Amino acid sequence: GAVVSQHPSWVICKSGTSVKIECRSLDFQATTMFWYRQFPKQSLMLMATSNEGSKATYEQGVEKDKFLINHASLTLSTLTVTSAHPEDSSFYICSAGQGTQNQPQHFGDGTRLSIL
Amino acid sequence: ILNVEQSPQSLHVQEGDSTNFTCSFPSSNFYALHWYRWETAKSPEALFVMTLNGDEKKKGRISATLNTKEGYSYLYIKGSQPEDSATSLCASRGGGTASKLTFGTGTRL
Numbered sequence: 001g002a003v004v005s006q007h008p009s010w011v012i013c014k015s016g017t018s019v020k021i022e023c024r025s026l027d028f029q030a031t032t033m034f035w036y037r038q039f040p041k042q043s044l045m046l047m048a049t050s051n052e053g054s055k056a057t058y059e060q061g062v063e064k065d066k067f068l069i070n071h072a073s074l075t076l077s078t079l080t081v082t083s084a085h086p087e088d089s090s091f092y093i094c095s096a097g098q099g100t101q102n103q104p105q106h107f108g109d110g111t112r113l114s115i116l
Numbered sequence: 117i118l119n120v121e122q123s124p125q126s127l128h129v130q131e132g133d134s135t136n137f138t139c140s141f142p143s144s145n146f147y148a149l150h151w152y153r154w155e156t157a158k159s160p161e162a163l164f165v166m167t168l169n170g171d172e173k174k175k176g177r178i179s180a181t182l183n184t185k186e187g188y189s190y191l192y193i194k195g196s197q198p199e200d201s202a203t204s205l206c207a208s209r210g211g212g213t214a215s216k217l218t219f220g221t222g223t224r225l
Binding site for chain 2: 059102104
């Protein structure tokens with residue numbers, strides 16, 4: 001149980017393109033989903049916390065107009081990288097929580113984004 | 117300690133060897149410590165969530181201990197096997213309902 005599906009797993013696109021990444025909880029309802037970014041040899045850095053039916057909470061330094069997050073249902077959150085540039089190239093991964101803070105997070109497989 | 121730090125960054129062991137990794141985290145305002153196992157091309161898999169000082173948890177050949185007063189956790193792997201090759205990630209959560217997980221950079225075995 002507690003499977004999170006993330007799609008796509010790999011994207012290569014031209015500079016200026018917008019890219020949407022989907023994160024779905026397949027067998028549970030996720031009231032909260034988290035979006036992380038990881039640059040080479042660095043740790044997973046939280047970008048934003050997504051709550052179903054409300055606006056996402058962004059971490060300091062993360063541009064909310066650049067990284068649009070939508071959490072329209074209890075099983076789906078999306079991250080859209082708008083007008084992507086080479087510096088946005090990174091590994092993006094989502095996770096979902098099942099409820100209490102003592103529960104682990106369940107992660108997707110991640111998306112490798114390369115902007116040419 | 118302001119961030120979550122893990123050591124070593126990577127290590128190689130012989131099959132059958134036992135090994136351990138360290139995770140250091142801020143001891144003030146501590147709420148929980150998570151351990152995840154992350155194999156290449158897969159998603160991170162939860163190993164343990166630990167909250168109490170002195171906690172010890174075990175899952176097969178993998179175990180972990182927690183010292184919240186001094187801000188460290190150890191992950192032990194007994195009798196390493198090839199399938200244990202992965203990155204072990206730890207993450208600390210502070211108190212508060214909106215608290216987030218802060219990850220270390222991982223130890224690659």
